[in-house]
Amino acid sequence: MSILEELDKRGLINQVTDREGLEKHLAENEVTLYCGFDPTADSLHIGHLVPLIMLKRFQKAGHRPIALVGGGTGMIGDPSGRSTERSLNTEEVVKGFSDRLREQISKILEVDQNENAVVVRNNYEWLGSMTVIDFLRDAGKHFSVNYMLAKESVSARIEQGISFTEFSYMILQSLDFQKLYTQENCTLQIGGSDQWGNITAGMELIRRGREKEDDEIKVFGLTVPLITKADGTKFGKTAGGAIWLDPEKTSPYEFYQFWINTDDRDVMKFLRYFTFLTDEELTTLEEEVEKHPENRIAQKRLAEEMTRMVHNQEAVEQAQKITASLFSGDLKSLSAVEIEQGFKDVPSFQVDKEDILLVDLLVNSNISSSKRQAREDITNGAIYINGERQQALDYVITEEDRLEDKFTIIRRGKKKYFLIRYN
Numbered sequence: 001m002s003i004l005e006e007l008d009k010r011g012l013i014n015q016v017t018d019r020e021g022l023e024k025h026l027a028e029n030e031v032t033l034y035c036g037f038d039p040t041a042d043s044l045h046i047g048h049l050v051p052l053i054m055l056k057r058f059q060k061a062g063h064r065p066i067a068l069v070g071g072g073t074g075m076i077g078d079p080s081g082r083s084t085e086r087s088l089n090t091e092e093v094v095k096g097f098s099d100r101l102r103e104q105i106s107k108i109l110e111v112d113q114n115e116n117a118v119v120v121r122n123n124y125e126w127l128g129s130m131t132v133i134d135f136l137r138d139a140g141k142h143f144s145v146n147y148m149l150a151k152e153s154v155s156a157r158i159e160q161g162i163s164f165t166e167f168s169y170m171i172l173q174s175l176d177f178q179k180l181y182t183q184e185n186c187t188l189q190i191g192g193s194d195q196w197g198n199i200t201a202g203m204e205l206i207r208r209g210r211e212k213e214d215d216e217i218k219v220f221g222l223t224v225p226l227i228t229k230a231d232g233t234k235f236g237k238t239a240g241g242a243i244w245l246d247p248e249k250t251s252p253y254e255f256y257q258f259w260i261n262t263d264d265r266d267v268m269k270f271l272r273y274f275t276f277l278t279d280e281e282l283t284t285l286e287e288e289v290e291k292h293p294e295n296r297i298a299q300k301r302l303a304e305e306m307t308r309m310v311h312n313q314e315a316v317e318q319a320q321k322i323t324a325s326l327f328s329g330d331l332k333s334l335s336a337v338e339i340e341q342g343f344k345d346v347p348s349f350q351v352d353k354e355d356i357l358l359v360d361l362l363v364n365s366n367i368s369s370s371k372r373q374a375r376e377d378i379t380n381g382a383i384y385i386n387g388e389r390q391q392a393l394d395y396v397i398t399e400e401d402r403l404e405d406k407f408t409i410i411r412r413g414k415k416k417y418f419l420i421r422y423n
Contacts, residue, residue: 189221275306339409
């Protein structure tokens with residue numbers, strides 16, 4: 001099976017220029033391809049994973065991927081898929097974001113750890129030193145305003161208004177393709193479905209730059225589909241915001257839980273999109289979803305694969321341990337790091353390391369509304385200390401109740417958790 005046939009089977013091709021020509025080009029050559037990632041934040045999010053993993057798929061098929069960090073284009077902002085103008089970041093901020101993205105990309109794509117290693121480059125190398133005159137003479141002259149207005153990324157913004165800055169973004173991305181074609185013999189650009197206009201514009205710039213009219217230029221473009229969820233909500237978003245690849249912004253446990261909570265209607269699609277599981281493995285998991293959806297075997301496998309890819313095996317095991325402890329109530333086995341991850345979003349209350357009557361702690365930390373309510377909660381068996389029910393009204397929270405001398409986990413009722421932090 002060719003790489004394009006495999007991508008088709010997994011539903012990963014949205015549009016492709018000259019399908020037959022690209023199929024032949026990939027079969028006969030070790031092809032250099034690239035995908036760009038603009039540093040609009042200090043971390044990539046899971047929306048970037050499909051194109052990142054696409055680079056890895058081509059790498060496994062014997063081709064040479066380039067991940068291009070947009071240190072230059074990130075100073076401008078891509079209007080594609082947006083209804084309003086982006087806020088411009090300073091050069092220093094964009095550089096910091098670019099460095100962080102390079103680290104993340106290098107880790108996920110295992111740069112320098114394979115014979116056919118992924119190359120990570122930054123378009124600030126050539127865009128940062130380009131003069132306005134060079135830009136207008138060498139690139140701008142090849143683009144008519146009518147041609148640019150016809151592109152969806154521009155036409156969709158005409159009514160709301162688009163600045164010349166964002167209007168010029170298409171030309172900058174075209175210069176990226178031209179530069180990588182010249183320097184690296186890069187003949188294929190991939191990207192999200194919203195990048196089709198930018199990709200084809202780059203192909204046009206390369207062709208216009210040929211020395212002779214009859215010179216054969218083989219360049220191609222391919223886009224991946226927009227990921228949609230069965231319930232109509234946006235993929236990659238939760239009530240808490242975006243799911244980031246940076247463990248400081250989205251903990252490995254939260255990351256793992258995001259995938260575990262995948263809808264049964266979406267899980268097989270996501271396994272095909274995001275993982276490298278074989279057809280046999282996918283078929284087995286699909287049968288599990290149909291016959292025993294309550295076991296969530298497919299979701300667990302998806303969460304394991306993605307957490308291992310973005311973080312590591314230790315993160316997988318840690319997330320599984322937290323999940324099992326919360327399910328069983330065995331909270332005393334959790335480390336301080338695991339408690340921080342598992343209870344990141346629950347209400348917390350800071351106290352000094354002093355013995356305190358449980359009734360008073362419940363009131364002081366707003367777990368119970370009054371001492372009377374606190375006593376009722378305790379005697380009714382609604383209060384759990386570190387996973388163990390406590391019904392004694394005279395119970396005192398002491399050093400023995402402090403996990404790693406840092407936390408006490410209180411549960412009220414079946415699901416309401418509270419974290420006591422000690423100064």
